[in-house]
Amino acid sequence: MNLNPDAFIQVMPYLAQGLWYTVIITFVGVAIGCIIGSMFGLMSIARFKVVRWMAITYIELIRGTPILAQILFVHFGIPALFNYNFDPLFTGVAVIAINSGAYIAEIVRGGVQSIDKGQMEAGRSLGLNGRQTMRYIIWPQAVRVMIPPFGNQFVISLKDTSLLSTIAVAELMYQGRQFASISFNMFETYFMVCIFYLMITIPASILLRYTERRLDKS
Structure with missing residues (x-):
């Protein structure tokens, strides 16, 4: 096996640029996903059937299809219908x-439903309406339950960004592929790609475990 030690260093500027895009896409995408997930998660346990079924339809459609298919549909399918091209970065974030919003919606639903129903009655006995009870009593308790699975979803979404290389988003995997195609140093390149992913996922996992331990003690 022929290794090129210099390639481990030469690929790093490519990957550093790709890492920046990976982090930005993940943070912005998951942040928006939290808003979407919170909304649809609460809709999925709403009293009105129409609202519930709207949320369930969205959640099942997204969870039931591969993210790669979603990427290709948003980037190529929708523009073909409306004769309009999306910027790859926009597609990636979207x-x-x-x-992530569909999975976070299930996390929110599970978190809220894990709180004893007596908490809602307790809020009413204090003179709070349904919305106030949810905001001040149910939601703070549910968030504690949701933090660990949310952390897992963040790591999953971060790794899912690697599939955006199929539409030429200049994230970590795409930059690695670009360098490999011009240098032919396949082992060195993809070894460093894995290292760069681990540079994010390992600290995130450590932080997640630390948070879980703190929540268990409190």
């Missing part, structure tokens, strides 16, 4: 937001 798909990560929509995809």
Whole structure:
């Protein structure tokens, strides 16, 4: 096996640029996904059937299709219908937001439903209406339950950004592929790609475990 030690260093500027895009897409996409997920998660447990079914339809459609299919549909399918091209970066953020939103919606639903129903009655006995009870009593308790699975979803969404290389988003995997295609140093390149992903996922996992331990003690 022939290794090129210099390639481990030469690929780093490419990957550093790609890492920046990966982090930005993940943070912005998941942040928007939190808004979408919170809304649809609460809709999925609403009293009105129409609202519930709207949320369930969205959640099942997204969870039931591969994210790669969603990327290709948003970037190529929708523009073909409306004769309009999306910027790849926009597609990346949009798909990560929509995809993570469906999973976060289930996290929100599970978190809220895990709180004892007596908490709602307790809020009413204090003179709070349904919205106030949700905001001041149910939601703060539910957030504690939701933090660990949310952390897992963040890591999953971060790794899912690698599929955006199929539409030429200049994220980590795409930059690695670009360098590999011009240098032919396949082992060195993809080894460093894995290292760069681990540079994000390992600290995120450590922070997640630390947060879980703190929540268990409190």
